[in-house]
Amino acid sequence: MAIIKTEAVVLKGWKLGETSKILLLYTKDHGRVKAVAKGARNPKSQFKGCLEPLSRIAVIYYDKPARDLQLLTKADLVTPHYHIIGDIAKTALGLATLELLNKAVAGEEPFPQVYDLLCSTLERLDRSEKFSEGIFWYFQNHFIELLGYRPNWSACLKCGASLRDSGGMFHPSRGGLVCGQCAGGAGGAVISGEALEILFWMQTCSISEACSIEPDPVQTAEIRRAFDLYFKTHLDYLRPLNSLKVFYEHERSKTARE
Numbered sequence: 001m002a003i004i005k006t007e008a009v010v011l012k013g014w015k016l017g018e019t020s021k022i023l024l025l026y027t028k029d030h031g032r033v034k035a036v037a038k039g040a041r042n043p044k045s046q047f048k049g050c051l052e053p054l055s056r057i058a059v060i061y062y063d064k065p066a067r068d069l070q071l072l073t074k075a076d077l078v079t080p081h082y083h084i085i086g087d088i089a090k091t092a093l094g095l096a097t098l099e100l101l102n103k104a105v106a107g108e109e110p111f112p113q114v115y116d117l118l119c120s121t122l123e124r125l126d127r128s129e130k131f132s133e134g135i136f137w138y139f140q141n142h143f144i145e146l147l148g149y150r151p152n153w154s155a156c157l158k159c160g161a162s163l164r165d166s167g168g169m170f171h172p173s174r175g176g177l178v179c180g181q182c183a184g185g186a187g188g189a190v191i192s193g194e195a196l197e198i199l200f201w202m203q204t205c206s207i208s209e210a211c212s213i214e215p216d217p218v219q220t221a222e223i224r225r226a227f228d229l230y231f232k233t234h235l236d237y238l239r240p241l242n243s244l245k246v247f248y249e250h251e252r253s254k255t256a257r258e
């Protein structure tokens with residue numbers, strides 16, 4: 001048994017018995033870890049207030065490799081992300097980020113770059129006052145790249161022709177975007193040059209810049225669909241993100257009220 005001291009983001013939590021809690025953590029040094037926090041739901045617990053999903057915490061736990069559930073002994077809040085929690089749209093986007101990461105990453109492999117990307121995404125979402133969905137797009141663009149599938153948003157996969165003015169068609173069976181000619185009339189999701197320009201720019205812009213864009217509703221719909229198709233193409237085991245449905249629903253009702 002080893003004593004592990006690291007940092008983590010709380011992905012999920014479940015009640016256990018009368019007072020305890022099971023947590024799914026994404027740790028900086030050991031990937032995804034499931035741990036029990038004994039007595040965490042007791043009002044006087046030392047864990048109080050720091051084990052909610054989206055919290056970034058410093059943790060100490062006992063690790064037994066043969067065991068599925070580790071024992072959490074200490075947790076201290078590093079960043080609570082209160083502004084995410086106080087805002088329905090930001091909460092849904094933050095939870096969609098956690099859900100995507102949890103569904104896409106397998107096992108307990110450490111992946112510090114993914115951890116750093118997750119932390120900067122949540123930190124920026126917490127401070128964002130503009131187009132928060134841009135931060136989720138930034139996360140998806142860089143996350144899929146870290147997983148080894150850097151999207152090519154600028155050129156046809158078959159002939160190499162630039163797509164940034166003309167737009168392209170997304171063909172999951174061909175692994176990405178092709179030009180109109182190479183698509184050969186076969187069905188595919190059409191993506192405009194403007195939407196591709198945003199996606200391409202997001203591969204090199206800073207995370208702060210990612211929330212400064214102002215896409216119109218058509219571009220927004222195209223970009224949402226492009227990410228959905230791209231993730232499904234490369235990670236075919238991925239299931240739809242429930243938190244993202246909540247976010248889209250919230251956006252729809254907000255537009256209907258305006």
Ligand SMILES: [Zn+2]
Nearest residue numbers: 156159179182
């Ligand atoms: Zn082509």
